[in-house]
Amino acid sequence: MKRTLLAAASLLLMTAAYAAEPVKIGFLVKQAEEPWFQDEWRYAEQAAKEKGFALVKIGVPNGEKMIAAIDNLAAQKAQGFVICAPDVKLGTAVERAAKRNNMKVISVDDRLVDGGGKPIASIPHMGISGYAIGKQVGEGIAAEIKARKWNMAEVGAIRVAYDQLPTAKERTMGAVDALKAAGFPVANIVDAPQAKTDTESAFNAANIALTKNARFKHWVAVGLNDEAVLGAVRAAEGRGIKADNMVGVGIGGAKAAQNELSKPAATGFFGSVMISAREHGYQTSVNMYDWITGKAVPPGEVLTKGMLMTRANQADVRKQMGQ
Numbered sequence: 200m201k202r203t204l205l206a207a208a209s210l211l212l213m214t215a216a217y218a219a220e221p222v223k224i225g226f227l228v229k230q231a232e233e234p235w236f237q238d239e240w241r242y243a244e245q246a247a248k249e250k251g252f253a254l255v256k257i258g259v260p261n262g263e264k265m266i267a268a269i270d271n272l273a274a275q276k277a278q279g280f281v282i283c284a285p286d287v288k289l290g291t292a293v294e295r296a297a298k299r300n301n302m303k304v305i306s307v308d309d310r311l312v313d314g315g316g317k318p319i320a321s322i323p324h325m326g327i328s329g330y331a332i333g334k335q336v337g338e339g340i341a342a343e344i345k346a347r348k349w350n351m352a353e354v355g356a357i358r359v360a361y362d363q364l365p366t367a368k369e370r371t372m373g374a375v376d377a378l379k380a381a382g383f384p385v386a387n388i389v390d391a392p393q394a395k396t397d398t399e400s401a402f403n404a405a406n407i408a409l410t411k412n413a414r415f416k417h418w419v420a421v422g423l424n425d426e427a428v429l430g431a432v433r434a435a436e437g438r439g440i441k442a443d444n445m446v447g448v449g450i451g452g453a454k455a456a457q458n459e460l461s462k463p464a465a466t467g468f469f470g471s472v473m474i475s476a477r478e479h480g481y482q483t484s485v486n487m488y489d490w491i492t493g494k495a496v497p498p499g500e501v502l503t504k505g506m507l508m509t510r511a512n513q514a515d516v517r518k519q520m521g522q
Contacts, residue, residue, distance in 0.1 A: 222252035224487050225272040225280030226480075227265065229309075230396070231258030234453040235424070235476055236283070239307070242480030243281070250488045262289050269296040278491045279303035281483045287312050287365060290319045303490055305497055307483045309366055323490075323497035325483050327474055329366040332505050333373020333421070335472045336448045339507045340374070340419045341381035343446050343469060347417075355415030356388045357408050357431050359401045359422035367396070367423040370450055374421040387415070391431070396423055398455075401430025409438055417444045418467075425449035425456040425471050432467040442467050450474065452508050452520070460510045470509035473520050478503050 226243045228236040240256050247254040255272060259265035265285060272280055279302050284293060290311030297304040306324045313319055344354060358375060361367040375388055389412055391404035401422060409418070418440055420431035428449035435445050445467025449456055452473025459468040486497040508516040 222250075222488060222491050223255065223272075223275060223277040224252055224484060224491070225255045225257060225268070225277050225282075226484065227257050227259045227268055227280055227282040227284075229259060229283050229285040231256075231260075233397075233424075233426070234455055235451050238453060238476035239283075239480030242477045243484040246481045246484035246488070250485065252488050254484070259285055261285050262292065265289065266292065266296055269293070269300060269302070273300035273302060277302060279305070279487045281305045281307050281487055282311075283308040284311060288314075288316075290322070294319055294322060303487065305483050305487055305490075307479050309364065310500075312365075318500075320499065323486070323499055325479055325486075325501045325503070327366065327505070328502045329369030330373040331502075332450055332472050332474065333370040333375075334377045335373075335505060335507055336370070336421050336450060337374035337377025337381070339448050339470060339472070339509075340421070340446055341378055341383065344381075344383075344417075344419065347446075349417050351383055351387070353416040354383070354387060355412050355418050356383065357391050357405050357418065357420040358388060359404055359420065359427040359431055360390050360392045361396055361423050361427070362392070364396070364423070370423055371421055374448075378419075393422075393427065393430070396426065398426040398430040398433070401427040402434045403430075405431035405434035406437070409434055409440075418446075420445070420447040420467075422449065425451045425453055425459075428471075429455060429459065429468060435467055440467065445469075448472065448507070450505070451476075452505070452516070456508070457513065457517070460508070460513050465510060470507055472505040473508045473516055474505040475503055475520050477520075 257268040287309050389408045391408040393400040393404040422428045428447040432447045442465040446469045449471040452471045456471035489495040506516050
């Protein structure tokens with residue numbers, strides 16, 4: 200009887216000690232300077248404040264810094280981390296580092312894959328259906344082409360491409376397929392590979408595409424994110440192609456897109472399929488906290504949706520998406 204009571208008391212003490220142990224969570228992103236990741240961090244901070252855990256934000260632009268960051272989190276006694284890795288093919292390395300340091304891990308935005316390119320099922324994920332989001336982009340552009348009564352034979356489409364990232368290819372190919380379904384000529388679609396996923400790289404890529412295809416009267420542009428499409432729009436403006444002859448639709452709906460859509464005069468940046476940085480930053484952090492504290496195991500995969508935001512409906516969309 201005494202042994203049973205002592206065992207029960209010991210268990211209670213261990214549970215209390217664990218409960219009292221402060222929760223620390225890392226949030227690692229591949230491009231800390233991008234507005235999307237800044238927003239994710241901002242919402243993760245909100246979750247940390249509400250739930251009472253410590254949040255450690257680290258930028259991981261390459262694999263070496265990523266592994267160093269995970270080890271650094273372990274040294275700080277973090278129990279888990281949320282990550283958007285610099286390369287999805289580093290999935291196995293992320294999994295091993297987490298196990299080595301006895302930490303839990305959730306991937307966000309980009310799904311981590313193993314050496315064979317298959318998603319790592321043991322790592323919960325919150326992402327976006329890249330193809331479905333891309334289709335929304337293509338459908339929005341097709342509708343605007345129709346509204347402007349453009350002859351599709353006179354329209355060129357720039358696909359600002361970053362195909363080494365699976366979700367980037369899914370998004371742009373979803374947009375292309377939606378354009379094709381609307382009757383857009385396949386021969387009028389021009390690939391413009393970008394070296395990085397920022398506006399400057401997109402500008403350079405689109406500028407080359409525009410130079411080589413000066414025969415088109417009108418232009419449309421799609422890309423991985425708002426920055427890619429903004430780069431294409433700026434390249435078009437540099438060649439005298441203004442809002443009347445340009446329709447670019449980005450993805451993300453972050454500050455860069457909102458600022459562009461709020462300018463006094465319309466630009467070639469027609470709109471953006473807004474996705475929820477709040478859900479990706481706040482909810483993944485809450486899911487990690489609940490997992491660490493034993494309240495709930497995160498869903499294996501959650502795919503969020505988007506809404507097309509334009510100058511006409513910007514305020515309404517932002518409200519609906521919790522911005």
